[in-house]
Amino acid sequence: MKFAHVNFLWDEKEASKLNGDEVALLVYRSNLLGSDLRITNYGGGNTSCKTAGIDPLTGGKTEVMWVKGSGGDLGTMTKSGLAALYVDRLRNLKNIYRGIEHEDEMVQLFDHCIFDLNSKAPSIDTPLHGFLPFNHIDHMHPDAVIAIAASKDGKRITRELFGGSVGWIEWxxxxxxxxxKLRHYVDENPGIRGMILASHGLFTWGDTSYECYINTLEVIEQCAGYIDEKVAAKRVVFGGAKVNSLSQEERLNKAARLAPILRGYCSSHARMVGHFTDEGKVLEFVDSKDLDRLAKMGTSCPDHFLRTKISPLVLNLKADDNIDDIEAVKEKVAPQFETYRKMYSEYYNECKHPDSPAMRDPNPVVILYPGIGMFTFAKDKQTARVAAEFYVNAINVMRGAEAISEYVALPRQEAFNIEYWLLEEAKLARRSKPKALSGRVALVTGSAGGIGKAIAKKFTDESACVVICDNDKERLEGAKVEFSKKYGKDVFIAGTLDVTNGSDIHKLFDEASLAFGGVDIVVNCAGLSISKPLEEHTEKDWDLEYDVMVKGQFLVTQKGVEVMRRQNFGGDILNIVSKNALVSGPNNAAYGSAKAAQLHLSRLNAAELGKDKIRVNVVNPDAVITDSKIWSGAWAEGRAKAYGVRVEELPAFYAKRTLLNEIINPDDIANACFAFVSGLLDKSTGNVLNVDGGVAAAFVR
Ligand SMILES: [Zn+2]
Incomplete structure (x- = not known):
C-alpha cells in the first residue's frame, strides 16, 4: 500500500540492529508511531508486546507483556516508559472481578502482576492489551479513525470500508x-485485523512488531483516504465560511492585545499561561457556518476533552471589533466568561455522583475567536500548547465526521465520568506542588548575560515563563542556545530589544502576549556604565546613560503596565538600580545620577500603581563583576584608576570595603529579585533591597 496520509518510517537496517530484541523493537515501533501526530495525539495511545521470560521466583518460563505505562508520550518513550507484567497473573484477575461497578478496584491489582521491578506504573489500558490474544498490539488515536468512530454511521462505514475485517465496539x-469485551469480540470474530472503538480510537495487531506497524498504518491510511475523497466530493467543509479571516498581521495584532484580557478572566481561580494559534485548520473551523453548532457539542475522544474541557468558549466578538478600548472589550467579554462558568457548573451539577471530586476551575481552556484564531490557557505553557494541539485533533475529527456522515459527540454524562473519574483525581493528587513562579510570565531586559541572565534563569528554575532580550544580538543567540538546552523550547522566547526604542518594546510585549498570554513581572536590568572625570564626559555619554537606564526603564515599565492592566490581576516591576543611586564617588556623574533617577522613578511608579496592585521595587547591587559586560571594558580600568588599584585587584577591593567582606555574584541579585516576586513579600512596594555585602554609606535613609 502507498502511504499518503501517514509517514512510513520503518527502516529495516535500523530494526535489524536490535537483534530481534522484542522490547527494543517495541520502543522503536512506538517512537515511529508517536512521531506522527496523524497517527496518534501527544501522549495518546499505547503499544505492547508479549514475550517469553524467565520467572525469577521459579526459574521457569513465563509469558511477559511489555506495555506503555501511565503517562509519557510514544514519540519519545524509552524502555523506562514501559510496564512489564506477568500475562497469566493479569488474565487470572478475571476470576476475582466483581463486575463493572467495581472495575476501578482492579487497577490497584495490576501492580501485583508486575514482572519487571523497574516498571512504570501500569495504565488504565493495561488489561485491554493483556486480554487480547496477540503478541504485538497498537492502540492509537488517529484523527482519521476517530472521525469514523465519532460519526453517526461509523459502524456501517467501518463494515463497508473493511469488509468486516475491522471490528466495531460501542463506546x-x-x-x-x-x-x-474486546477479548469476547475477537473470540466471536476470528481473523479480524483490528477494531474501532466508537468515540475513541483504534486497536490493531500483528505477529511481529513490523507486521503490527504495517497493519496500523494501513488501517489509518485507508480511513484517511476515504475521508479525503468525501471531503473532495463535498467541496465545502463545515458548511463553508461565514466570516473572512483578517490578514495575518492584523490577526496577530488583535490577538496580542486581546490575549492579556482573556488571560485575566481565565486566571480567576489560578494563574494561567496562554498559547495562540491561527493555523489554517483552526481558521477554517472558527470562520465557518457550522462553528456554533459543532463547538457546543464538545469533543469526542476522551483524550481530547480531558485536555480541552467539555467544550470551548466561542467569543461573541467580530473580527474587526476595536480591541484597543480595554473597558469596552471587557464589558463585552466579561458576561461571556460568566455564561461559560455557569454552563460548566451546570454540567458539573447535573452529572456529578455522590462521591465525585469537587468541581474544578470552571474557566474555559479553549477560546475561539472567529476571523482571528484560537487561544488556549493552562497551568503552564506546555499544557496550554498541547491543549491547542488536542483541539486541532478535535477539529480534524469533526471535519472528517461531518464530511462522511454526521459528527456525534460523547454523551455529556460519559464525558463527565471520565473528567471526574476518581482514578484521574488520584493522578492529579499525586502531582507535585507547583513551584513559586508557576503560571507567571517575566520579561527581563538585558538578559543575555550577567545579572539579567541570572535573574531569567532563577525565574525559569522556579517555573516562570520568561522573555529574554538584549540589544546584543550575538550574546542573545548564545543565551537562546543555553536556555533551550537547559529548559526546552516551551518556557522562553527571545527577542532583540533596544530599551530606548518604543516600537521595539511594543513588538516584544506583543510577542510575549502571543507566546504566553501576557506578562506579569517586568525586570528593568539593561544598563551600561561610563566612568570618566567631569571634564572628559561628553554629551553623548550623558545621553546614552540616561536614554538606556532612565528613559528605558520608563518606556518598558509603561508598556508593561499597559499589559498588566489588561490582565487586571496586578504584577511586579523590579528595577535593578545600584548602590550608586545613594552614595557618591568620583568620575561617575552620568552613571550615578542616572541611577538616582531610576531609583526615584521607581518610587514615583510605586506611588502611582498601587491601585492596580502593581508593586514596584528596587534591588541595589554593587560591584557585580562576574559575566558582566560593564566590567569587560573601560569601566573596570576607570574604576581601578579612580580607586588607585589594579584591575585584577578590583573584586577583592570591593569585597573588602563591604561590612560582610563578600564578593557579590549575579545569583545573589537574582535571589533578591526572587524574594520580591515569590509571594512572601506581596505587601511590599516602593522598597529598596541592597545586595552589596553591606555598604553603610548606601543604607537607605
Ligand atoms: Zn485510548
Whole structure:
C-alpha cells in the first residue's frame, strides 16, 4: 500500500540492529508511531508486546507483556516508559472481578502482576492489551479513525470500508470491563485485523512488531483516504465560511492585545499561561457556518476533552471589533466568561455522583475567536500548547465526521465520568506542588548575560515563563542556545530589544502576549556604565546613560503596565538600580545620577500603581563583576584608576570595603529579585533591597 496520509518510517537496517530484541523493537515501533501526530495525539495511545521470560521466583518460563505505562508520550518513550507484567497473573484477575461497578478496584491489582521491578506504573489500558490474544498490539488515536468512530454511521462505514475485517465496539470507558469485551469480540470474530472503538480510537495487531506497524498504518491510511475523497466530493467543509479571516498581521495584532484580557478572566481561580494559534485548520473551523453548532457539542475522544474541557468558549466578538478600548472589550467579554462558568457548573451539577471530586476551575481552556484564531490557557505553557494541539485533533475529527456522515459527540454524562473519574483525581493528587513562579510570565531586559541572565534563569528554575532580550544580538543567540538546552523550547522566547526604542518594546510585549498570554513581572536590568572625570564626559555619554537606564526603564515599565492592566490581576516591576543611586564617588556623574533617577522613578511608579496592585521595587547591587559586560571594558580600568588599584585587584577591593567582606555574584541579585516576586513579600512596594555585602554609606535613609 502507498502511504499518503501517514509517514512510513520503518527502516529495516535500523530494526535489524536490535537483534530481534522484542522490547527494543517495541520502543522503536512506538517512537515511529508517536512521531506522527496523524497517527496518534501527544501522549495518546499505547503499544505492547508479549514475550517469553524467565520467572525469577521459579526459574521457569513465563509469558511477559511489555506495555506503555501511565503517562509519557510514544514519540519519545524509552524502555523506562514501559510496564512489564506477568500475562497469566493479569488474565487470572478475571476470576476475582466483581463486575463493572467495581472495575476501578482492579487497577490497584495490576501492580501485583508486575514482572519487571523497574516498571512504570501500569495504565488504565493495561488489561485491554493483556486480554487480547496477540503478541504485538497498537492502540492509537488517529484523527482519521476517530472521525469514523465519532460519526453517526461509523459502524456501517467501518463494515463497508473493511469488509468486516475491522471490528466495531460501542463506546465504553476504558477499563477492565472493556478489556473483557474486546477479548469476547475477537473470540466471536476470528481473523479480524483490528477494531474501532466508537468515540475513541483504534486497536490493531500483528505477529511481529513490523507486521503490527504495517497493519496500523494501513488501517489509518485507508480511513484517511476515504475521508479525503468525501471531503473532495463535498467541496465545502463545515458548511463553508461565514466570516473572512483578517490578514495575518492584523490577526496577530488583535490577538496580542486581546490575549492579556482573556488571560485575566481565565486566571480567576489560578494563574494561567496562554498559547495562540491561527493555523489554517483552526481558521477554517472558527470562520465557518457550522462553528456554533459543532463547538457546543464538545469533543469526542476522551483524550481530547480531558485536555480541552467539555467544550470551548466561542467569543461573541467580530473580527474587526476595536480591541484597543480595554473597558469596552471587557464589558463585552466579561458576561461571556460568566455564561461559560455557569454552563460548566451546570454540567458539573447535573452529572456529578455522590462521591465525585469537587468541581474544578470552571474557566474555559479553549477560546475561539472567529476571523482571528484560537487561544488556549493552562497551568503552564506546555499544557496550554498541547491543549491547542488536542483541539486541532478535535477539529480534524469533526471535519472528517461531518464530511462522511454526521459528527456525534460523547454523551455529556460519559464525558463527565471520565473528567471526574476518581482514578484521574488520584493522578492529579499525586502531582507535585507547583513551584513559586508557576503560571507567571517575566520579561527581563538585558538578559543575555550577567545579572539579567541570572535573574531569567532563577525565574525559569522556579517555573516562570520568561522573555529574554538584549540589544546584543550575538550574546542573545548564545543565551537562546543555553536556555533551550537547559529548559526546552516551551518556557522562553527571545527577542532583540533596544530599551530606548518604543516600537521595539511594543513588538516584544506583543510577542510575549502571543507566546504566553501576557506578562506579569517586568525586570528593568539593561544598563551600561561610563566612568570618566567631569571634564572628559561628553554629551553623548550623558545621553546614552540616561536614554538606556532612565528613559528605558520608563518606556518598558509603561508598556508593561499597559499589559498588566489588561490582565487586571496586578504584577511586579523590579528595577535593578545600584548602590550608586545613594552614595557618591568620583568620575561617575552620568552613571550615578542616572541611577538616582531610576531609583526615584521607581518610587514615583510605586506611588502611582498601587491601585492596580502593581508593586514596584528596587534591588541595589554593587560591584557585580562576574559575566558582566560593564566590567569587560573601560569601566573596570576607570574604576581601578579612580580607586588607585589594579584591575585584577578590583573584586577583592570591593569585597573588602563591604561590612560582610563578600564578593557579590549575579545569583545573589537574582535571589533578591526572587524574594520580591515569590509571594512572601506581596505587601511590599516602593522598597529598596541592597545586595552589596553591606555598604553603610548606601543604607537607605
Ligand atoms: Zn485510548
Amino acid at each position: 465504553q470507558r476504558p477499563g477492565f470491563d472493556l478489556a473483557l
